[in-house]
Amino acid sequence: DFPAGYTGYHTYAETQTELQKAVANYPSLTKLGSAGTSYEGRALSLIKISDNAATDENEPEVLFTCNQHAREHLTTEMCLHIVDRLTSGYATNSAIKRLVDSTEIWVIPSVNPDGSEYDISGGTFHSWRKNRQGPGTDTNRNWGYKWGCCGGSSGSTSSETYRGTAAFSAPETRAVSNWVNSRVVGGTQQIKTHIDFHTYSELVLWPFGYTYDRTAPGLTAADATKFENLGKQMAATNGYTPQQSSDLYITDGSVNDWMWAQHKIWSFTFEMYPKGSSPGFYPRDTQIGPQTTRNDQAVDILINAAISG
Ligand SMILES: CC(C)C[C@H](NS(N)(=O)=O)C(=O)O
Numbered sequence: 001d002f003p004a005g006y007t008g009y010h011t012y013a014e015t016q017t018e019l020q021k022a023v024a025n026y027p028s029l030t031k032l033g034s035a036g037t038s039y040e041g042r043a044l045s046l047i048k049i050s051d052n053a054a055t056d057e058n059e060p061e062v063l064f065t066c067n068q069h070a071r072e073h074l075t076t077e078m079c080l081h082i083v084d085r086l087t088s089g090y091a092t093n094s095a096i097k098r099l100v101d102s103t104e105i106w107v108i109p110s111v112n113p114d115g116s117e118y119d120i121s122g123g124t125f126h127s128w129r130k131n132r133q134g135p136g137t138d139t140n141r142n143w144g145y146k147w148g149c150c151g152g153s154s155g156s157t158s159s160e161t162y163r164g165t166a167a168f169s170a171p172e173t174r175a176v177s178n179w180v181n182s183r184v185v186g187g188t189q190q191i192k193t194h195i196d197f198h199t200y201s202e203l204v205l206w207p208f209g210y211t212y213d214r215t216a217p218g219l220t221a222a223d224a225t226k227f228e229n230l231g232k233q234m235a236a237t238n239g240y241t242p243q244q245s246s247d248l249y250i251t252d253g254s255v256n257d258w259m260w261a262q263h264k265i266w267s268f269t270f271e272m273y274p275k276g277s278s279p280g281f282y283p284r285d286t287q288i289g290p291q292t293t294r295n296d297q298a299v300d301i302l303i304n305a306a307i308s309g
């Protein structure tokens with residue numbers, strides 16, 4: 001469990017309870033499922049938010065993923081806030097209603113529940129990042145586009161950026177990528193836009209991460225301009241710094257590179273609060289409200305981008 005000062009954060013069990021409450025309270029707006037299971041057998045829960053949620057309607061789809069990295073607990077709260085805001089706001093907020101009626105929104109509050117639970121085990125923080133498969137794999141180096149290509153990950157099992165034994169060797173990336181693959185309907189990927197939430201540094205990042213180049217095969221100048229414009233538009237609302245992912249450092253096997261290269265999904269990483277190492281990965285629970293609502297407008301922009309194309 002979370003230590004004193006952090007009890008506002010949701011454990012894995014509490015996260016499941018929140019999702020079950022959402023579907024109980026908003027049965028026509030939500031559908032609860034999972035992308036699969038983690039290494040230790042926890043559900044990779046996936047909630048769908050849309051009008052007529054039980055029906056796969058021909059509406060553009062949007063994906064939010066959180067907590068790839070175990071210690072980045074604020075991101076789980078970000079995904080839970082998106083669920084809460086889009087369901088509880090539907091009846092009274094016409095802007096929210098329009099977004100929810102026009103799209104199908106998928107939220108995975110924790111991609112790495114095993115790591116997250118380990119990080120808080122014994123009521124103290126362990127500064128754990130990876131999954132719990134053997135020495136631990138950094139799931140954000142385990143996706144299958146240009147896996148291990150470019151010095152943006154490590155082959156050393158003890159490294160925080162250990163890429164695993166092969167692309168998608170982590171059950172978690174395997175399950176989520178298989179689920180994204182399943183959203184190809186009639187030859188068309190239904191998911192149009194995506195944010196993967198991380199902490200920290202307050203950044204909006206877009207592909208590619210594997211190269212410093214602004215353009216590369218599969219990512220034209222027009223694509224880069226669209227990523228930049230959308231990224232800057234979102235950053236203008238939350239005060240984060242917008243930049244190409246590799247401007248931070250080179251990463252290979254990241255989720256954004258795969259989502260774009262494999263599916264042409266407009267895929268971003270948000271590095272949330274704080275800017276620096278104090279409080280770093282462990283802001284007190286008093287920051288959950290302010291730092292999740294801080295992204296409300298950016299989330300709406302991303303959902304709108306799926307509608308407008
Ligand atoms: C998305 C990339 C470019 C940044 C991320 N930083 S984090 N969240 O691990 O500190 C990471 O290293 O995976």
Ligand SMILES: [Ca+2]
Pocket residue numbers: 050051052053057059100101103104
């Ligand atoms: Ca719908």
Ligand SMILES: [Ca+2]
Pocket residue numbers: 056057058059061104190
């Ligand atoms: Ca659909």
Ligand SMILES: [Zn+2]
Pocket residue numbers: 068069072198199
């Ligand atoms: Zn991270």
